[in-house]
Amino acid sequence: EDKVVQSPLSLVVHEGDTVTLNCSYEVTNFRSLLWYKQEKKAPTFLFMLTSSGIEKKSGRLSSILDKKELFSILNITATQTGDSAVYLCAACRNNNDMRFGAGTRLTVKP
Amino acid sequence: GAGVSQSPSNKVTEKGKDVELRCDPISGHTALYWYRQSLGQGLEFLIYFQGNSAPDKSGLPSDRFSAERTGGSVSTLTIQRTQQEDSAVYLCASSLEATGYEKLFFGSGTQLSVL
Numbered sequence: 001e002d003k004v005v006q007s008p009l010s011l012v013v014h015e016g017d018t019v020t021l022n023c024s025y026e027v028t029n030f031r032s033l034l035w036y037k038q039e040k041k042a043p044t045f046l047f048m049l050t051s052s053g054i055e056k057k058s059g060r061l062s063s064i065l066d067k068k069e070l071f072s073i074l075n076i077t078a079t080q081t082g083d084s085a086v087y088l089c090a091a092c093r094n095n096n097d098m099r100f101g102a103g104t105r106l107t108v109k110p
Numbered sequence: 111g112a113g114v115s116q117s118p119s120n121k122v123t124e125k126g127k128d129v130e131l132r133c134d135p136i137s138g139h140t141a142l143y144w145y146r147q148s149l150g151q152g153l154e155f156l157i158y159f160q161g162n163s164a165p166d167k168s169g170l171p172s173d174r175f176s177a178e179r180t181g182g183s184v185s186t187l188t189i190q191r192t193q194q195e196d197s198a199v200y201l202c203a204s205s206l207e208a209t210g211y212e213k214l215f216f217g218s219g220t221q222l223s224v225l
Contacts, residue, residue, distance in 0.1 A: 006152075032212050041199060042114075042216040043153075088152060096141060096211040097166055102152035 023089030114217035135204030
């Protein structure tokens with residue numbers, strides 16, 4: 001059965017800390033791994049990863065994929081209170097079917 | 111429209127009633143997804159529409175759930191004989207091949223509460 005597992009489920013840090021969020025997957029016909037940020041209701045797209053070892057970066061956020069070990073990490077450096085959200089990982093299959101993990105709830109305290 | 115629009119934003123119903131949830135995707139987006147999110151949980155895949163292809167219904171939890179997409183645009187998700195465990199936020203998303211089917215644009219969801 002296809003599954004996407006995220007860890008930790010929740011995380012509380014202080015502003016300025018660096019965090020690493022984990023996502024492992026077991027998905028047939030895997031094509032890509034995606035990260036989304038959900039602050040209220042509608043998740044918003046962060047990254048799409050298709051190749052191993054190539055880091056994607058956007059400001060203080062970065063992500064990398066390991067297709068051999070079947071996992072991805074999302075790093076956030078110098079965290080700010082505005083980074084508080086649920087971070088969702090999703091695995092996309094060749095038929096565009098996307099399966100999401102349960103998410104990591106990040107709380108950044110001032 | 112500018113974004114994915116879902117209606118109603120909130121729906122309270124009694125156990126056993128039928129409900130219809132509507133999703134209006136971004137104009138021109140050929141792919142449309144429905145997900146369900148229970149409190150504190152991740153997104154549970156329900157159904158996926160892609161152009162004129164037969165929809166992927168593999169995520170629908172029971173035969174009380176059905177969805178259709180008319181004219182390749184608006185989609186409705188119907189839940190018959192609602193149960194309390196159906197209470198959740200129902201999210202719709204659309205995407206376009208040109209920008210990558212994986213880049214989903216989500217609506218704000220319908221909060222369904224079954225009493």
